[in-house]
Amino acid sequence: MSASxxxxxxxxxxxxxxxxGCGAAITLRSFSxxxxxVCDHCHSILDAQDPRLAILQKFxxxxxxxxxxxxxxxxGTIRGAAYEVVGFQRRTIHVDxxxxxxxxxxxxxxxxxxxxxxEYNGHWNDTSILRSLPTVNDNVSxxxxxxLGETYKLFQTTKAGTSFVLxxxxxxxxxxxxxxxSDYISPPRVISSERxxxxxxxxxxxxIAGRDIWKAFSLQGNPxxxxxxxxxxxxxxxxxxxxxxLAFVGFLVALVVMFIAFESFxxxxxxxxxxxxxxxxxxxxxxxxxxxxxxxxxxxDLELTTTSDVNNNWIYLSYALIxxxxxxxxxxxxxxxxxxxxxxxxxxxxxxxxxxxxxxSVPPGNYYLRVEPESxxxxxxxxxxxxxxxxxxxxxxxxxxxxxxLVPAGLITWRSMNFEHLRWAESDYAPAGSDDDDSGGAxxxxxxxxxxxxxxxx
Amino acid sequence: xxxxxxxxxxxxxKIVFRWSSSVQTVCEYCxxxxxxxxxxxxxxxxxxxxxxxxxxxxxxxxxxxxRQAFVAVGRIIYEYDQGTWNEWHLVMxxxxxxxxxxxxxxxxxFAATGRKLPPECRVGQRYTWxxxxxxxxxxxxxxxxxxxxxxxxxxxxxxDVVFVDLMSxxxxxxTVDYSDETPVLYLGQSVEFDDLKLKNLRSFEGWS
Numbered sequence: 001m002s003a004s005x006x007x008x009x010x011x012x013x014x015x016x017x018x019x020x021g022c023g024a025a026i027t028l029r030s031f032s033x034x035x036x037x038v039c040d041h042c043h044s045i046l047d048a049q050d051p052r053l054a055i056l057q058k059f060x061x062x063x064x065x066x067x068x069x070x071x072x073x074x075x076g077t078i079r080g081a082a083y084e085v086v087g088f089q090r091r092t093i094h095v096d097x098x099x100x101x102x103x104x105x106x107x108x109x110x111x112x113x114x115x116x117x118x119e120y121n122g123h124w125n126d127t128s129i130l131r132s133l134p135t136v137n138d139n140v141s142x143x144x145x146x147x148l149g150e151t152y153k154l155f156q157t158t159k160a161g162t163s164f165v166l167x168x169x170x171x172x173x174x175x176x177x178x179x180x181x182s183d184y185i186s187p188p189r190v191i192s193s194e195r196x197x198x199x200x201x202x203x204x205x206x207x208i209a210g211r212d213i214w215k216a217f218s219l220q221g222n223p224x225x226x227x228x229x230x231x232x233x234x235x236x237x238x239x240x241x242x243x244x245x246l247a248f249v250g251f252l253v254a255l256v257v258m259f260i261a262f263e264s265f266x267x268x269x270x271x272x273x274x275x276x277x278x279x280x281x282x283x284x285x286x287x288x289x290x291x292x293x294x295x296x297x298x299x300x301d302l303e304l305t306t307t308s309d310v311n312n313n314w315i316y317l318s319y320a321l322i323x324x325x326x327x328x329x330x331x332x333x334x335x336x337x338x339x340x341x342x343x344x345x346x347x348x349x350x351x352x353x354x355x356x357x358x359x360x361s362v363p364p365g366n367y368y369l370r371v372e373p374e375s376x377x378x379x380x381x382x383x384x385x386x387x388x389x390x391x392x393x394x395x396x397x398x399x400x401x402x403x404x405x406l407v408p409a410g411l412i413t414w415r416s417m418n419f420e421h422l423r424w425a426e427s428d429y430a431p432a433g434s435d436d437d438d439s440g441g442a443x444x445x446x447x448x449x450x451x452x453x454x455x456x457x458x
Numbered sequence: 459x460x461x462x463x464x465x466x467x468x469x470x471x472k473i474v475f476r477w478s479s480s481v482q483t484v485c486e487y488c489x490x491x492x493x494x495x496x497x498x499x500x501x502x503x504x505x506x507x508x509x510x511x512x513x514x515x516x517x518x519x520x521x522x523x524x525r526q527a528f529v530a531v532g533r534i535i536y537e538y539d540q541g542t543w544n545e546w547h548l549v550m551x552x553x554x555x556x557x558x559x560x561x562x563x564x565x566x567x568f569a570a571t572g573r574k575l576p577p578e579c580r581v582g583q584r585y586t587w588x589x590x591x592x593x594x595x596x597x598x599x600x601x602x603x604x605x606x607x608x609x610x611x612x613x614x615x616x617x618d619v620v621f622v623d624l625m626s627x628x629x630x631x632x633t634v635d636y637s638d639e640t641p642v643l644y645l646g647q648s649v650e651f652d653d654l655k656l657k658n659l660r661s662f663e664g665w666s
Contacts, residue, residue: 012512013663031512031662033561035540049509049541082665110662111514112651113562129563131648132629133593148628170561171540198581199596 012110019044020053029073029086030108034168038087045175048168059175061164066090069119069224070105072167076217078126083107083115085217087167093158093181106169114170117213118205122223123230124213125190125205134184134191134202142429145184145191147204152184152191155231156428160194183231187423190232207232229422241413248409252402259398267297267391275385278315278373287372292324295390299363303392305356308336308384313375314351315382320370321359330359336384358394466490468501476531477549480608483532491605491614503614508535508604513544513559514659517607521654523566526550530557532607536619538600547609554610556644557654558633564654565631567646575634575641579622585632587645592624592632 015028024041028034034048036056043061046053068088070076075084087106092099102120116127134145134152142154161178180195188207193200207230210223226233272293278286295302308315314337321330334357340349375382462475469488482493484505491503519530532547543560558565573587583594602616619637625648626632635642 011661011663012510032510032541033512109562110512110665111562111659131563131625133595133625133627135627146627 017053019046021046021055021058026053027073028168029084030114030168030170031110033108033110033113033170034086035171036173037168038165038173040166045165045173056172057174059165066103066164068103068105068166070117070213070217070219074217074219076107076213078107078115078216081109081112083109083112085167087169087173088165089162089169089173090164091160092163093160095158101163106167108168116203117208119210120230121228122210122226123233124208124210124223125232126208127192127203127205130191130202130204134193142427143184145193147191150186150189152186152189154429155183155185155190156426157182185232187232188234205232207234229419229426231423231426233423235416235419241416244409244412248405251405255398255401255405259393259395262393266393267300268393269296269390271295271302271388271390272369273385273387275383276371276373278375278382278384280375280377280379280382283377286374287318287370290369290371290386292366292368293388294366295362295364297364297391299361300391301394302359302362302388302390303356304334304359304386304388305354306334306336306384306386307354308382309353310336310338310351310382312339312341313337313379313382315384316374317384317386318372318374321362322368322370323363324366324368326365330362332357332359358392464499466492466501467499468492473499475608476529477554477608479554479610480531481610482612482614483608484605493612502612505605508606509537509542511535511542511544512660512662513546514562514662515544515546515557515559515656516658516660519546519656519658521548521656523548523550523555523649523654526552528555528557530607532609533605534602534609534613535604535606536600536621537603538598542603543600547607555646562651564649564651565633565646566649566654567631567633567644570643570645573643575643577641578636579634585624587632587643590626590630590645592626592630594622595625596623597621598623 012031014031017026017028018024019026019039019042021039021044022042024039026037026039026046028037028048032049037046037048037053038044039046043059044055045057045059047056068085070085072085072088075082077083084107085105086108089104090101091104092101094100102118105117105119107115107117118125118127130147132147134147137144137146144154145152158181159178160181162173162175165173165175177196182193184191190205192203192205194203210226213219214223272290274290302321304319306317314335316333316335318333319331322328334355336353336355337351338349338353339351340347342348369386371386373382373384462478464473465471466473466485466488468490469485471485471487473483473485473492475483480494482491484491489505490501491505492499493502515530517530517532521528528548528550530546531549534545535542536545540561543558546557546559548555548557548566556567558567570587576585579594579597581594581597585592598621599618600621601618605614616637619635622634622636624632624634630645630647632646633644635644
């Protein structure tokens with residue numbers, strides 16, 4: 001320090017000046033970095049580089065019009081560095097004659113310079129000027145820009161005018177001046193180009209939740225509720241749907257492998273088959289028991305099939321599968337019925353001749369069946385057969401497993417597509433129709449229709 | 459390291475050179491602009507009061523760029539329609555570089571001689587130097603506003619200057635200085651404040 005001479009540069013101090021228009025106090029919080037400063041008393045825009053603060057413009061505004069949600073002078077921590085709110089502007093666009101406004105906060109740190117917060121309907125972005133040029137590709141529709149290897153899609157192009165200002169700005173701000181603004185999105189980021197005259201300024205915003213801003217600036221109360229879906233708002237379904245469907249395909253393959261393994265290793269062994277007849281004209285106890293049959297191997301299912309030649313008739317069988325050694329019984333009832341006829345719509349049939357049921361997890365042992373047939377009295381003799389197979393692979397279990405995989409993946413994807421649909425509904429470059437694959441497909445995480453169809457067929 | 463010293467021909471104050479190759483310096487006491495000759499220092503001009511400036515950098519600020527240590531030994535101050543900016547003259551082991559500080563946006567550049575330069579530029583035009591393509595982003599009309607410390611060339615009594623700034627798509631930066639008849643190209647890149655690992659910075663009231 002001694003070498004720097006007898007007059008080391010002083011420590012810059014926050015300057016308090018007076019507005020040449022109305023005499024009100026003006027504070028210069030960004031030392032000498034601001035180009036313009038606004039008198040919030042008489043709404044004069046002043047030359048901050050001029051020691052006399054020459055008036056550059058006066059604009060009309062109501063007293064306390066548009067008070068900033070984060071007051072000027074508030075300090076907060078953004079990305080580990082302290083920043084002070086030094087300026088505030090409202091910018092307005094007109095869509096079909098309807099004005100829409102958002103707010104921009106100018107933040108300052110004496111070492112790191114300026115950065116910005118923008119707020120629209122409770123949606124916030126942390127924005128800074130780009131130090132490198134994005135590559136614009138306008139041969140595609142919508143146009144894209146590439147920045148540091150990432151592609152951003154054009155979302156909207158508007159003419160944004162400055163409609164209200166407060167505090168300090170590092171540029172020549174004027175109320176009423178407009179710039180052509182284009183937003184290119186790759187949520188949670190947005191790259192914006194602002195063109196005034198020949199020069200283009202590029203900036204990048206990153207979506208930030210209102211509650212994080214409130215925490216960073218230690219603000220009282222709650223941030224305004226975010227309304228709707230904002231252009232670069234990240235989907236709340238943080239799951240990447242492409243990864244989700246890749247995982248789905250992975251599980252599907254595993255499931256098919258399991259299914260094939262079960263198919264080929266299953267014993268599928270016939271353990272009993274018997275042919276019986278039931279005379280419905282005989283009153284009294286019709287129940288009987290079968291011969292004892294062994295169920296071998298590990299605990300597995302038993303598939304019992306009942307076949308009957310019923311014709312415009314029904315037979316109901318009360319079954320009990322009884323373990324001879326332990327006395328454990330599995331009770332269940334099955335019905336076989338078949339009806340057919342002819343009416344004004346033509347011929348019809350209902351029911352069938354066969355019924356199958358799987359009794360899961362039957363331990364090995366010696367078993368017999370107790371069977372009690374029932375039907376309407378006096379319909380002659382009904383023939384029927386009973387057969388049972390041990391260790392039968394159950395395709396339906398795999399169907400259920402498939403559904404269990406498909407339903408959440410489909411639901412998340414549908415909700416995510418719905419979110420993207422709401423996002424792009426606000427864009428000038430919204431896909432033409434939500435089902436049109438050519439223009440809209442690229443916006444979607446994955447072409448869903450096909451995968452979905454494949455999944456439900458298998 | 460022994461630093462070459464001399465006395466100010468105007469006020470007699472001791473003049474210490476931080477860099478042996480400096481061609482010009484400014485007396486810290488009487489603000490005389492002094493040019494080195496073979497035998498002594500010659501006063502060629504006088505620096506008027508410097509505009510208020512809140513660059514966090516000052517003469518003597520040290521830092522690191524591309525693993526090379528540097529120290530700021532001098533600066534040129536320009537004024538344009540967005541206020542003022544500083545071109546800090548950095549001295550490194552193997553020569554000088556420039557650290558531009560405009561509203562705390564930092565760019566380090568090195569003079570690049572021998573490249574072909576257009577006689578004039580327009581915004582949006584592209585040029586390629588050293589296998590890097592640059593696009594003209596801004597043309598700044600400015601005027602010389604003051605000097606401090608040591609410079610690698612004679613520089614005083616300037617008026618209006620024109621700088622053409624160019625950017626590449628990967629952070630590279632170029633400036634063409636059209637102040638003199640022969641334009642001078644500077645090539646470098648934008649840098650983050652934290653990456654420069656600056657020491658001996660100015661302090662700001664209310665900020666620690």
